[in-house]
Amino acid sequence: MKIKKLDLSEENVEFLVKISDLSGETVTLCEQCGTCSGSCPMVSEMDITPSQMVRMVQLGESEVMDTKAMWLCASCFTCTVRCPRGLDLSKIAEALRQITLRKAVDYIDIRDLSKDEMKRLPQIALISAMRKFTG
């Protein structure tokens, strides 16, 4: 892995504004203390920590969309009740998910599934896989 340079371009600022608008949270308020990450019950499964996710948004790094952390957020709100700056991180994660969800791309076509698969797959997984505009 090489160190990539980060350009603080207008696009970066736009991404920050977009996530701030979508989430209704003032993302710039995060002071990067890490309370959320230390509190997160899912953090060991994540590729980046919650505070890192927020940091990438602050810097407008749209590469955050390629990470999985937001999809692993269980919306348990532990980070939200502990954040010393009063940020609601679950809303920020939801905003990031919405960016993808609003593209309305189905990752699974239900017609491609066999009857057997349909039987064995949990219903909730199927619904989640097709969740769109449910925010």
Next chain:
Amino acid sequence: MADDNNGPRIGVYVCHCGGNISEVVDVDQVRDFAGELDNVVLSKDNTHMCSDIGQQLILDDIKEHNIDKVIVAACSPQFQGETFMDVLEKAGLSPYVVRMANLREQCAWPHFNHPDLATQKAKVLVNGAVANVRNSEALERQSMTIGKKVLVIGGGIAGIQASLDLGDAGFEVYLVEKDPSIGGHMAQLSRTFPTEDCSACILSPKMADVPANENINLLTYTEIDDIEGYIGNFKVTATKKARYVDMDKCVACGDCEKVCPISVPDEFQEGLRNHPAIYAPFDFAVPHRNLIDDTLCVRCGNCVDACKEDAINLDDEPEQIEFTVDTIIVATGYDVFDPSEKKVYGYGKYKNVITAMEMERMIVAGAEGNPIRNPGKKIAFVQCVGSRDEQIGREYCSRVCCMYATKMASLLKHSGPHRDVYIFYTDLRAFGKGFEEYYKRAQNMGVKFIRGRVAEALADDPEGRVTLKVEDTLTRRIIESDFDTVVLSTGIGLSKSTDKVADMLRLAKSEDGFLKEAHPKFKPVDTNIEGVFLAGTVQGPKDIPDTVAQASAASSRAIRLMNRGEYPIEPIVAFAHEEMCDGCELCVAACPLNAISMAEGKAEVNDALCLGCGSCLSSCPTDALDLHMYTNTQMLDEVTNALKDKKEGETRILVFADDTCTYRLADSVGTAKMSYATDSVIIRVPSGSRVTPKLMLQSLALGADGIFIGECEDRTSPFPHSGEAIRENFDAVTRILEEEGVSPERIRFVSFVTVMLGGFVNNVDSLVRLAKDLGPIPEDKREALVKDLNAKLFGVRTQA
């Protein structure tokens, strides 16, 4: 230009402010307009009125043209008001016959994108100011006599330093401390950062100096019951709690302690050791005498028998004492945050989670060769416990924790180099003199600093090691690690005992809950109450050097008032027109400061008590009560002229802005170049409660389409009762508006703090919009509003 030899001779000076004003407002037009106003004998403009040349211009005109009243149409009076008052005084005039029309902050700046409208508004502002100054009284700067006695509340390092400074300077000090010894929190500390002086060693000589100073009356174990009065005449009532031990006989030998059957946690030792019911506070206490805590004593009498000096008297009684002082220094200090409020850290649940103050006492005990318990090999400091945390309502940084943790970590490394000491921090703040170097020294010793706020502490065994969960935010690794001892670096907040004192003295609080200074930059130790000063952490978190500096500053500010035997007072106080007063006494009850009394059937205002809010004026049915600088005549004249040129189809609202918050807020809005409707005229009042129901109704009758009163929030106002007074006035006006079929939405009251810039803009704009939607108040209704006004406001009583 009216040149009336009998009337006042007003000079108007319009300032360009080097373009700040003249680039928006057509200064020539304003100057010419002012020249035509009644009693204005000359009207000039200048690029910088505040410069020597500008000031000289006024001085020369006063001399050559016999100008006796002055309008400076320039910046905010908050900014340069004093300058022009001094100019008038220099010319031999009263400094109170100058007014400033605020053309910069409240016209050119907020209305920069509407130059024409701004010029119109500038004329309105000048017109109002001229009307106001026309009947201004030639008040004199006044002074009161004052003695040389000071009450210092709190015997921590702040109170000690202030008392010693005052005592050394020859002032008589009453130092009141609620605990049995002076010394405060500093007496508990191990060493002080960044020099690592032993805290007790540097403090104890200062403590000893206090009783040795002949000018200091030391009153320990004494609580203030009440303080009444005002600068130069504060009456203090206090209770000396019963000590049950004769201070003259006791030699603190400790014989009594050995026979006492009681054993309770010792507060000074943070509960880590016990003491009996009869005890000496600590080994370098001042006064170093034993006492009995009567909440613990079972009256067994063992100590009485054991005392060789016959010093113990179980029938001792508390004693109430009274004295008067001229000034007061409040140095009541801080309380450490109670970490059991922050449940994630398990304080009180896990034995090995302790507070920083407990660690201080453990370090002291260890250094004295009498260890309380071994902190073990692996130790963690958890920063920001009770600081910078909105979840517990404490947004502020406590300022001392980073450095005391660094200090204790260094001391622990020093006494046990094998130890692994970690400091988990949010941001490391090493801002003071020598702090950065100290931080580096600790790193050099091997103290490990990890940037991450601890999320939680867990332990399987409440007596065992404690696991901390925390992200190292620099590498994004989640740390989960066990520690022998976890030290919570608890923050500091205002001490509980301060609330009582603050209530007695009516002191204002800041947003952070600490007591508020009169001005954050230039009056950092003064308060909203004249003659009352703040020293130390009561004003906000600070370390020992800052506390001592502030204590010396507070004593010097107190000396400044007392040294000459008299001090200047503002003449902005209420007064009664004797011939108009019918002795109804309504004002006596209306004044929350009890500044009004009756003398020979007429109202009389005590100038020293009156704060000049003007709220009493509303209570007077005969208009006998009045306020200097803001008299009924002046206010009505200003309103009249501010509405005079309003043409048909135009809208105009009056914004009565209190001097402390709203007027400054409006200035800040202008400075920030934020825009609001030009259809608004800001009128300066000492407090929104000065705007009587009568003045509001008169304003509407004269053509105001809306009235907006802005006032400081109660907790930050110098007049904490004013909000209530304004609401009462609003109730009265609302009732009359409803009776006459005028929408009460036209009047609005908002409490402000000086940072609510957007709030100010929104309120002005929305009221203007509303007034436009409602249209003007029809003429017949306007007339009806002020018909039989006294009967409407005060009922039949005043019909006679």
